[in-house]
Every structure is written in structure tokens, then in C-alpha cells.
Amino acid sequence: MPSKKKIRPPAVIGLGVDLAEVSRIRRLAVRSPGFLRRCFTPKELAYSLKHLNNYERLAARFAVKEAVIKALDAKDLALKDIEVENTLSGRPLVKVKGFPGVSLMVSISHTGRYACAAVIALK
């Protein structure tokens, strides 16, 4: 007899958005040599720095991290515990350490001045 255990669809547990100024991220990186290494993972740096608009990409990843913190209401989360990767088609994926069972949906947009990200947390 088949099991009657109900499979529950994941529930939305949070939503976060953030807007980052590209010039601010550039300024912080220029002023403080450790800034990029403190905030971004090697994969994020490699992806962003291979593009001409590298600070736009970094600002976008910074916005994702802040949006994740908002979605999870987790101000103590280390920025490097949140990582953005892109699929072959360019679609962003985000992972976070220390939140078992939580999955995140993300969308990113950027221009020369601003980068924004929206994140939905599911459990």
C-alpha cells in the first residue's frame, strides 16, 4: 500500500530586496584593499572580474547578500557565507551556509549606477 505521507510544498519564510550604489562599492574597494576579499567569495570575484562592468557585478552580489540578510532576518550572517553563482545561461543562484532546509530564489538587475536584487526564502 502506498504511503499516505503528505509532501508539503515549501513555504515562503521571507522576502528581501536591496539596492546598491556601484560607486560606493568601487570606493570601498579602492580605499580598503581587503574589502573585496572580506565580502566576496573567490567564485564571485572570478565571475565579476572577468566582465568589463566588474563593479556593477560586484554591487549586484553585494545587493544579493543584503537582500538575503533581510529575507532571513539574519543580521549576524557573514557576507561570505552567502554565495552567488551563475548557471551557463546566466541565471543567478544563491546559497547560504547555516540554514539547513532553506532554499533561496534570487533575481538581479544592474546599470552603471545601481544594482538591485530580490530574494525569496523558502523552507
Ligand SMILES: CC(C)(COP(=O)(O)OP(=O)(O)OC[C@H]1O[C@@H](n2cnc3c(N)ncnc32)[C@H](O)[C@@H]1OP(=O)(O)O)[C@@H](O)C(=O)NCCC(=O)NCCS
Ligand atoms: C537575461 C536578460 C533578461 C538580462 O537583462 P538585462 O536588462 O540585459 O540586464 P540586467 O542588468 O537587468 O540583468 C542582468 C542579470 O540578469 C541575470 N540573468 C542573466 N541571465 C539570466 C537568465 N537566463 N535567467 C534569469 N536571470 C538571468 C543575471 O543575474 C545578470 O547579472 P549577473 O550576470 O551580474 O549575475 C537579457 O540579457 C535577455 O536575454 N533578454 C532577452 C530579450 C532580449 O534579448 N532583448 C533585447 C532585444 S533588443
